[in-house]
Amino acid sequence: MAYKIFRFLGSLKMAVIVILAMAVLSAIGTFLESRYNTEFAQVLIYKSPWMYITMAFFLISVVFSAVERLPWKRRHIPFLVAHVGLIMLVFGSYITQQVGLDGTLTIPLDGKASLVSITPKDLSLYASMDGDNFRSLYEKEVEFISNPPSEQGISIPTDQGRIEVVDYFPFAVPERKIIETDKDWDRPGIRFLLKNPNVNFSDWLVLDRPIVRQDLGPVLLIFSQEQDEKYFPKKNTIYFYMEDQQVKVKVFKALNDRAVTKADLNLGKAVEMPWMGMKLSLLNFYPHARRIVEYQKRDYPSGITTSALKVKYRDEFHYLGLNSILKFFNDSTAYILSWGNRQIELGFPVQLKKFEMDKYMGTNRAASYASTVVVPELGEVKISMNEPLKYKGYTFYQASFQQDENGAPNASILSVNKDPGRIWKYLGSLLICVGSVMLFYMRKYYAQKKPKKEELSHE
Amino acid sequence: MNKLFFVLLSIFLLNFSSKANADEFSALGKLAVQDGGRIKPFDTFAKESMQLIHGKSNLNGRDAVEVVFTWMLLPDVWSKMEFLKIDYRKLKEDLDLEPTKKYFSMAEIMSHPKLPAIIQTMNNKAEAKERLNSYDQAIQILNNQLSLYQAISNNLHPGWIPSEDAENDKWKHLAQFSEEQAKDFGKVTRAFVAIIQAKQNNLKEIPSKALDLAVDSFFNKYQNVKESSQLGIEIHYNKLHPFQWAWILYLLATIFFFLSSLLSKEALYKTGLVLILAAFAMHIYGFSLRVLLTGRPPVSNMYETVVWVPFGTVLFALFFEWKKRSQFMLLGASLTGAFCMLLADFAPNVLDPSLQPLEPVLRSNLWLTVHVLTITISYGAFFLAFTLGDLALFYIIKGEKKYKDKIKDLSGAIYRAEKIGVVLLAAGTILGGVWADYSWGRFWGWDPKETWALIALLGYLALLHAKQGGHIKQVGMIAGSVVSFSLVIMAWYGVNYVLGAGLHSYGFGAGGLEYVASFVGIHIIFVIFVLFGRKKEG
Numbered sequence: 001m002a003y004k005i006f007r008f009l010g011s012l013k014m015a016v017i018v019i020l021a022m023a024v025l026s027a028i029g030t031f032l033e034s035r036y037n038t039e040f041a042q043v044l045i046y047k048s049p050w051m052y053i054t055m056a057f058f059l060i061s062v063v064f065s066a067v068e069r070l071p072w073k074r075r076h077i078p079f080l081v082a083h084v085g086l087i088m089l090v091f092g093s094y095i096t097q098q099v100g101l102d103g104t105l106t107i108p109l110d111g112k113a114s115l116v117s118i119t120p121k122d123l124s125l126y127a128s129m130d131g132d133n134f135r136s137l138y139e140k141e142v143e144f145i146s147n148p149p150s151e152q153g154i155s156i157p158t159d160q161g162r163i164e165v166v167d168y169f170p171f172a173v174p175e176r177k178i179i180e181t182d183k184d185w186d187r188p189g190i191r192f193l194l195k196n197p198n199v200n201f202s203d204w205l206v207l208d209r210p211i212v213r214q215d216l217g218p219v220l221l222i223f224s225q226e227q228d229e230k231y232f233p234k235k236n237t238i239y240f241y242m243e244d245q246q247v248k249v250k251v252f253k254a255l256n257d258r259a260v261t262k263a264d265l266n267l268g269k270a271v272e273m274p275w276m277g278m279k280l281s282l283l284n285f286y287p288h289a290r291r292i293v294e295y296q297k298r299d300y301p302s303g304i305t306t307s308a309l310k311v312k313y314r315d316e317f318h319y320l321g322l323n324s325i326l327k328f329f330n331d332s333t334a335y336i337l338s339w340g341n342r343q344i345e346l347g348f349p350v351q352l353k354k355f356e357m358d359k360y361m362g363t364n365r366a367a368s369y370a371s372t373v374v375v376p377e378l379g380e381v382k383i384s385m386n387e388p389l390k391y392k393g394y395t396f397y398q399a400s401f402q403q404d405e406n407g408a409p410n411a412s413i414l415s416v417n418k419d420p421g422r423i424w425k426y427l428g429s430l431l432i433c434v435g436s437v438m439l440f441y442m443r444k445y446y447a448q449k450k451p452k453k454e455e456l457s458h459e
Numbered sequence: 460m461n462k463l464f465f466v467l468l469s470i471f472l473l474n475f476s477s478k479a480n481a482d483e484f485s486a487l488g489k490l491a492v493q494d495g496g497r498i499k500p501f502d503t504f505a506k507e508s509m510q511l512i513h514g515k516s517n518l519n520g521r522d523a524v525e526v527v528f529t530w531m532l533l534p535d536v537w538s539k540m541e542f543l544k545i546d547y548r549k550l551k552e553d554l555d556l557e558p559t560k561k562y563f564s565m566a567e568i569m570s571h572p573k574l575p576a577i578i579q580t581m582n583n584k585a586e587a588k589e590r591l592n593s594y595d596q597a598i599q600i601l602n603n604q605l606s607l608y609q610a611i612s613n614n615l616h617p618g619w620i621p622s623e624d625a626e627n628d629k630w631k632h633l634a635q636f637s638e639e640q641a642k643d644f645g646k647v648t649r650a651f652v653a654i655i656q657a658k659q660n661n662l663k664e665i666p667s668k669a670l671d672l673a674v675d676s677f678f679n680k681y682q683n684v685k686e687s688s689q690l691g692i693e694i695h696y697n698k699l700h701p702f703q704w705a706w707i708l709y710l711l712a713t714i715f716f717f718l719s720s721l722l723s724k725e726a727l728y729k730t731g732l733v734l735i736l737a738a739f740a741m742h743i744y745g746f747s748l749r750v751l752l753t754g755r756p757p758v759s760n761m762y763e764t765v766v767w768v769p770f771g772t773v774l775f776a777l778f779f780e781w782k783k784r785s786q787f788m789l790l791g792a793s794l795t796g797a798f799c800m801l802l803a804d805f806a807p808n809v810l811d812p813s814l815q816p817l818e819p820v821l822r823s824n825l826w827l828t829v830h831v832l833t834i835t836i837s838y839g840a841f842f843l844a845f846t847l848g849d850l851a852l853f854y855i856i857k858g859e860k861k862y863k864d865k866i867k868d869l870s871g872a873i874y875r876a877e878k879i880g881v882v883l884l885a886a887g888t889i890l891g892g893v894w895a896d897y898s899w900g901r902f903w904g905w906d907p908k909e910t911w912a913l914i915a916l917l918g919y920l921a922l923l924h925a926k927q928g929g930h931i932k933q934v935g936m937i938a939g940s941v942v943s944f945s946l947v948i949m950a951w952y953g954v955n956y957v958l959g960a961g962l963h964s965y966g967f968g969a970g971g972l973e974y975v976a977s978f979v980g981i982h983i984i985f986v987i988f989v990l991f992g993r994k995k996e997g
Contacts, residue, residue, distance in 0.1 A: 011928065012924050012925070012927055012928025012930070013928060013930065015924045015928075016921050016924050016925045016928065016930065019917050019920050019921040019924065020917070020921050022917055023914045023917040023918055023921070023946075026905075026910050026913060026914050026917075027910075027911075027914050029905060029910065030907040030910050030911060030914075030954070030958055031958070033905075033907055033958075034907065034957075034958035038905075041905065042905065046905045093902075093903065096902070102900070102901060300590075302587050302588050302589040302590070303586075303587050303588020303589065304587050304588070360496030360497070360816045361493065361496060361497065361498075361628040361629070361686070362493050362496065362618055362628055362629035362630060363495070363496045365496055365816070367496075367816070385898070386824045386897070386898050388898075388899075388900065395900050397898065397899045397900050399899060415899050415900055415901075416900075417899075417900030417901065419896075419900065419902070422896065422902070425892070425902050426893075429889040429892070429893075432885060432889065433882075433885065433886045433889065436881065436882050436885055437882055440878040440879075440881075440882060441878075
């Protein structure tokens with residue numbers, strides 16, 4: 001029986017089954033990637049137990065088929081070369097996956113960066129009593145695609161209640177809102193309207209800092225906790241402030257510190273502005289307002305989706321987008337919950353000096369791009385597409401760039417890589433190519449029992 | 460230009476029965492224009508514009524150069540003519556257009572009250588980077604058609620004269636011309652109109668020489684710069700249309716090889732050989748010109764690979780035939796060649812034949828070039844095996860015993876093609892890893908294009924292992940060569956046109972899915988039919 005199994009594991013039948021299984025799995029992966037995204041395909045197929053089991057059977061098949069041919073003869077050489085190459089290739093890939101580094105480094109223009117972002121994601125909780133010093137309460141690698149929060153039951157205790165991750169949205173669109181609460185730590189928020197026959201502008205101001213400023217161009221808006229008697233307007237200013245739970249407003253003309261208008265601001269009552277018949281009125285006033293981001297779940301990814309977590313704390317639901325933080329307060333403590341890609345410290349800074357983009361003549365289409373970076377010891381180096389920088393065991397490739405609202409690049413994205421398995425993969429590849437040529441085209445040569453010379457000498 | 464010109468021109472334009480001889484205006488094609496990130500002859504620009512807007516490069520037999528040039532001169536007349544092609548039925552219904560009608564007038568569509576909303580919806584989707592379905596893509600095409608026509612007829616596109624400002628590489632369009640430049644361009648226009656007048660008056664002597672001179676002097680005065688040095692080659696490429704010659708010759712070769720396989724006459728075979736060699740020469744000449752014009756290997760979009768793959772097919776077949784003569788090798792090759800080249804020539808909306816500049820990742824890199832060339836040429840070998848497999852299935856239906864020798868000959872040829880295909884695909888896939896490693900430090904990233912190349916390789920490896928182990932016999936091998944080619948089609952076409960994701964996103968396109976799917980489906984049904992039909996017989 002054992003012999004039969006042994007025979008089967010090394011048989012061509014087994015080889016065909018394993019090859020087809022790999023093909024089918026990979027094909028499913030490409031469809032998942034097309035429908036969802038790369039991460040889905042990676043987690044559910046390419047780096048899933050299914051793939052690892054198949055690869056294990058693949059290795060077993062290759063090794064057993066070689067063992068079965070023992071003692072090896074001259075005619076086995078092509079077969080052995082090709083199949084040893086396969087083993088080396090798989091081995092090299094395994095090393096890369098275990099100890100290699102593959103991440104991205106985003107460097108702002110004229111800035112520095114040394115943290116490489118890699119695929120695994122961590123969920124961490126920090127707490128602070130004084131708002132300055134945070135200590136870590138919780139840190140865990142999380143993967144929600146194959147292991148949704150409902151199954152993991154992530155629940156982190158705090159001094160007042162637990163923080164629970166209740167849901168995971170792989171694709172979601174953020175929606176920003178202001179809500180009214182009854183919590184003392186939430187500061188006042190107002191929604192105003194500026195209106196004349198040509199202009200109709202309304203927006204929220206929330207006092208989540210002592211002074212909030214919003215520059216509208218011709219006029220500056222200020223919302224302050226308390227009145228600053230010495231305020232000097234460098235430009236036209238509408239100055240909102242709080243006094244005894246009442247919203248008040250002062251209006252300044254540029255370079256004149258005497259307020260033109262000074263009024264209590266109440267809902268529904270309009271205040272005349274000194275410009276172009278403009279009227280100011282208060283649309284909403286929340287004594288305790290909070291800016292929140294809610295995520296709307298989507299079935300499929302698009303250019304505006306990101307992934308998000310739904311978190312429950314003290315009977316309230318909060319949303320946490322990928323690579324962002326969420327703040328919680330209670331009477332004594334501030335908490336920060338963060339969820340994002342793990343960051344690896346390079347140990348040296350990479351500074352972005354210049355980012356260049358060539359375009360095809362007369363168009364906006366990028367023809368190529370390059371970053372000039374500064375690293376310790378080497379100084380200035382130019383990294384362009386297909387011309388990476390090798391430094392301290394890492395290789396830096398020009399991968400992409402970020403743009404500001406006007407489309408001008410404001411950060412360069414490098415892909416950072418360390419691959420100790422490379423040599424095995426290259427060697428294995430070489431053997432596979434040589435081996436398959438030998439298998440197909442030099443079979444006759446190797447099929448001779450012995451080299452001709454010896455045969456002759458026998459006669 | 461005076462009013463009379465316009466009146467005459469209008470009469471001429473509306474007079475559809477008088478078919479102009481394209482050559483009279485061909486001098487115009489020699490002018491240089493800047494469009495799509497490069498300098499091209501007006502000849503190419505006009506053909507591409509007509510292809511986009513009208514779906515053909517001529518309008519009722521009138522050459523693109525003449526038609527597009529008059530868009531600039533007489534936009535009002537053209538706007539009322541029905542030459543804007545809208546294919547997508549649902550779009551026509553949504554615009555309340557007659558669904559069976561093919562061509563519409565610009566005026567009718569541009570002023571359509573429902574159009575802005577339809578375009579806006581599509582733009583919103585595109586901006587949110589959502590995936591566009593075929594309906595959205597049809598709107599996108601219509602939008603491109605309208606904006607191109609508007610730009611041309613308003614003299615805002617293409618660029619005609621390099622900017623005086625050295626920093627600015629955008630060429631000046633007609634509306635930006637200085638007075639002197641406008642005057643010089645007017646000479647070209649007048650010469651053009653003079654020809655039309657002469658034709659209108661049925662003059663014996665057509666003043667085409669004057670147009671030639673006007674064009675030459677304009678070109679030498681303004682356009683004679685480094686970037687426009689290869690325009691002559693491009694016009695030659697457009698005029699000769701070498702790939703058309705290639706498919707005609709391949710088709711003829713196919714007929715001769717087919718007759719030779721039936722009648723076993725050496726003369727037929729020899730004629731076929733001459734024809735396939737001539738076709739091959741034209742084929743090579745054609746893409747040599749493309750390489751010369753683009754300065755890169757001819758495999759960076761779907762069209763170019765559809766031309767390159769049969770090159771591999773014919774190359775391998777000629778090599779095998781030279782080593783060992785077979786009855787069918789060259790028949791399979793010429794059939795494949797004719798099929799692919801016909802496809803390339805007759806599906807310009809799916810396979811874009813225009814010469815395009817490259818995306819950043821694809822620029823000048825040895826490993827890139829080598830891996831793409833290796834993988835695509837392996838598809839050539841598999842295509843050969845596929846065509847031969849089809850022929851073998853055909854003989855199996857006709858009688859397996861009766862045609863035993865022919866089937867054996869075919870299966871030997873299939874095996875030879877598959878071996879070289881597997882070696883090249885394995886090498887190419889690995890070289891792809893080397894390129895990826897060299898370019899962004901990742902040997903294997905499960906990118907759909909590379910993954911499907913691997914899947915195709917695995918498919919053929921399974922086939923060869925099964926043959927080695929005796930799990931499948933001759934007929935299984937033949938059926939396998941046809942079925943496995945579906946994997947190649949998926950890797951070659953499907954990833955770009957069906958999956959549409961991943962790093963190799965440069966070659967993405969749309970269209971033709973129903974034809975390709977039926978092609979694959981029919982072959983699989985054919986194989987099943989043959990396998991089952993055969994069992995009953997036995």
